[in-house]
Amino acid sequence: MMKSDPIPARLAALKYMSVPQLKSEWQTIFATPAPNNSRAFLESRLAYRIQELTYGGPDRETRRMLDLLADEVSGTPTRKSQIADPRNPVVGTRLIREWNGVEHTITVLRDGFEWQGRPYKSLSAIARAITGTRWNGYRFFGLRERKRGND
DSSP: OOOOSHHHHHHHHHHHSOOOHHHHHHHHHHSHHHHHOOHHHHHHHHHHHHHHHOOOOOOOHHHHHHHHHHHHHTTTOOSOOOOOOOTSSTTTTEEEEEEOOOOOOOEEEEEEEEEETTTSOOOHHHHHHSSSSSSOHHHHOOOOOOOOOOO
């Protein structure tokens, strides 16, 4: 017989705690005083940390990607290369997508994509140009993140 997972109950309990109770929970989990009195912040951060401690945090590759993104956003000049999304096919790959009876061919470039002779930074921008509506470009072109084994 499987024992039920206590995590959903712990997460649900956060909604019913007062701010002082949330701050006490923070002190217990993080071993530091809570940084502010924002109920929404305390609940969301505690919920994340409870799950992280139980199920584990992001893998090494994800942490590296987040660090690189943070460097890019902050304008850190020490970064040497653009971040490559792991969903991107190899440079030179041609993606073909039919939309409303018209076949569209996109070429993967080193720093973006090319469609109809024009460079684009993202597949989402191309999907929007083709359809006139917002799309997740990877979904529109049928690219999914590759499944990996346990790290």
